[in-house]
Amino acid sequence: xxxxxxxxxxxxxxxxxxxxxxxxxxxxxxxxxxxxxxxxxxxxxxxxxxxxxxxxxxxxxxxxxxxxxxxxxxxxxxxxxxxxxxxxxxxxxxxxxxxxxxxxxxxxxxxxxxxxxxxxxxxxxxxxxxxxxxxxxxxxxxxxxxxxxxxxxxxxxxxxxxxxxxxxxxxxxxxxxxxxxxxxxxxxxxxxxxxxxxxxxxxxxxxxxxxxxxxxxxxxxxxxxxxxxxxxxxxxxxxxxxxxxxxxxxxxxxxxxxxxxxxxxxxxxxxxxxxxxxxxxxxxxxxxxxxxxxxxxxxxxxxxxxxxxxxxxxxxxxxxxxxxxxxxxxxxxxxxxxxxxxxxxxxxxxxxxxxxxxxxxxxxxxxxxxxxxxxxxxxxxxxxxxxxxxxxxxxxxxxxxxxxxxxxxxxxxxxxxxxxxxxxxxxxxxxxxxxxxxxxxxxxxxxxxxxxxxxxxxxxxxxxxxxxxxxxxxxxxxxxxx
Ligand code: NAD
Numbered sequence: 297x298x299x300x301x302x303x304x305x306x307x308x309x310x311x312x313x314x315x316x317x318x319x320x321x322x323x324x325x326x327x328x329x330x331x332x333x334x335x336x337x338x339x340x341x342x343x344x345x346x347x348x349x350x351x352x353x354x355x356x357x358x359x360x361x362x363x364x365x366x367x368x369x370x371x372x373x374x375x376x377x378x379x380x381x382x383x384x385x386x387x388x389x390x391x392x393x394x395x396x397x398x399x400x401x402x403x404x405x406x407x408x409x410x411x412x413x414x415x416x417x418x419x420x421x422x423x424x425x426x427x428x429x430x431x432x433x434x435x436x437x438x439x440x441x442x443x444x445x446x447x448x449x450x451x452x453x454x455x456x457x458x459x460x461x462x463x464x465x466x467x468x469x470x471x472x473x474x475x476x477x478x479x480x481x482x483x484x485x486x487x488x489x490x491x492x493x494x495x496x497x498x499x500x501x502x503x504x505x506x507x508x509x510x511x512x513x514x515x516x517x518x519x520x521x522x523x524x525x526x527x528x529x530x531x532x533x534x535x536x537x538x539x540x541x542x543x544x545x546x547x548x549x550x551x552x553x554x555x556x557x558x559x560x561x562x563x564x565x566x567x568x569x570x571x572x573x574x575x576x577x578x579x580x581x582x583x584x585x586x587x588x589x590x591x592x593x594x595x596x597x598x599x600x601x602x603x604x605x606x607x608x609x610x611x612x613x614x615x616x617x618x619x620x621x622x623x624x625x626x627x628x629x630x631x632x633x634x635x636x637x638x639x640x641x642x643x644x645x646x647x648x649x650x651x652x653x654x655x656x657x658x659x660x661x662x663x664x665x666x667x668x669x670x671x672x673x674x675x676x677x678x679x680x681x682x683x684x685x686x687x688x689x690x691x692x693x694x695x696x697x698x699x700x701x702x703x704x705x706x707x708x709x710x711x712x713x714x715x716x717x718x719x720x721x722x723x724x725x726x727x728x729x730x731x732x733x734x735x736x737x738x739x740x741x742x743x744x745x746x747x748x749x750x751x752x753x754x755x756x757x758x759x760x761x762x763x764x765x766x767x768x769x770x771x772x773x774x775x776x777x778x
């Protein structure tokens with residue numbers, strides 16, 4: 297039997313009468329069937345969310361926080377089972393699957409605490425006997441559209457702040473990981489989220505995503521996914537508040553004074569963790585030519601030790617689906633045509649599932665396609681440079697700007713890199729991945745539109761500020777005039 301949509305506190309079938317399948321990318325076995333939602337379902341979900349908003353916005357934020365804490369507590373109790381579900385439905389190795397669930401736990405806990413802050417500010421007035429302050433207001437109904445690569449964490453990064461601010465939600469997860477979404481929404485229901493406050497509509501981008509983006513009664517869209525779809529969202533959302541978290545072409549710079557063994561650990565984790573399918577995955581390594589050969593040698597040796605297979609007992613799991621394999625193959629053939637030098641890997645693994653060898657190219661220059669476009673697979677481009685200035689120039693030679701890192705023991709170079717690399721995140725002597733929920737997350741340039749998720753700034757995306765003046769003078773006072 298197919299899993300249902302969750303609308304107005306009830307599990308219901310889609311009005312399309314159609315379903316779709318989610319599979320395990322490691323063995324192509326069916327995980328389950330899900331409702332192929334459509335515009336009618338989105339309309340029902342929005343109506344339920346509008347109705348629920350009237351009450352939910354008036355629930356004191358600390359009380360909303362209690363529900364979020366309960367969500368965190370149930371997630372924690374089920375962490376092992378849910379971590380395995382992530383591995384089975386999305387493919388990443390089990391340690392990362394558990395990490396995905398842990399990130400959701402952390403975010404629900406963090407945002408529960410935010411219920412006792414949601415700060416505005418008070419300030420002075422230019423007039424006597426007049427008080428001024430700002431308060432935070434919810435937006436209304438928010439549409440949340442998510443990708444598949446963090447099937448618990450990314451929905452949590454959106455649902456938790458949306459709820460603590462007093463919004464109600466229409467949630468559309470990726471069609472590659474709907475089972476994780478259903479499990480998360482069941483937990484929200486169990487934790488006491490009132491009916492209509494969170495509504496789940498599974499289905500395709502065109503049938504469910506587009507009606508959400510264009511819906512006149514949705515106040516805001518929070519979207520995480522590819523740059524192409526992000527542009528569509530920006531162009532079609534009208535005057536809604538829009539948060540976009542898009543792709544990356546993340547870089548690690550390795551200087552000639554760096555601890556190379558430390559750098560290799562960071563590069564392997566960044567490039568091949570999650571099979572390269574993180575928005576913050578390391579896809580370029582810019583290395584000082586003096587240490588290029590030594591770094592490459594250590595990197596190839598370490599990469600060869602990685603095991604590839606089902607994520608429950610291997611280091612590197614499968615890619616998400618057949619299309620992802622074809623995309624990686626396409627970029628590898630372009631790189632070969634453009635005469636980048638293949639050092640390791642480059643092939644699909646001929647067995648059931650969507651496995652691909654960790655792949656390393658060297659002699660890559662900024663003009664090459666694999667140095668510019670997001671591949672979203674285990675493909676690493678090594679780019680040798682003659683000095684630090686060229687390293688920074690190469691780092692900034694892409695249209696994306698999400699994550700970056702530098703390995704160096706020279707504090708001056710580290711601080712110049714922090715100042716000059718065009719990215720939303722810069723790590724020093726650590727990989728391009730490793731965000732924590734209480735710090736802002738997001739990118740510059742084509743990675744988004746300036747929105748930040750997580751931490752206190754994560755509240756900005758899901759609330760707006762009202763300015764309040766209270767005049768207790770008992771007479772008409774005129775600003776700028778009296
Ligand atoms: P995608 O853009 O294909 O899909 C994302 C979501 O949008 C899915 O739910 C999809 O069904 C929906 N969608 C598709 N077309 C739509 C449309 N026209 N209107 C509305 N919704 C539509 O991305 P994906 O393949 O799921 O995820 C991979 C991408 O996500 C990569 O580019 C990656 O870098 C990016 N990503 C970014 C971040 C970040 O925080 N910056 C985090 C994770 C992933």
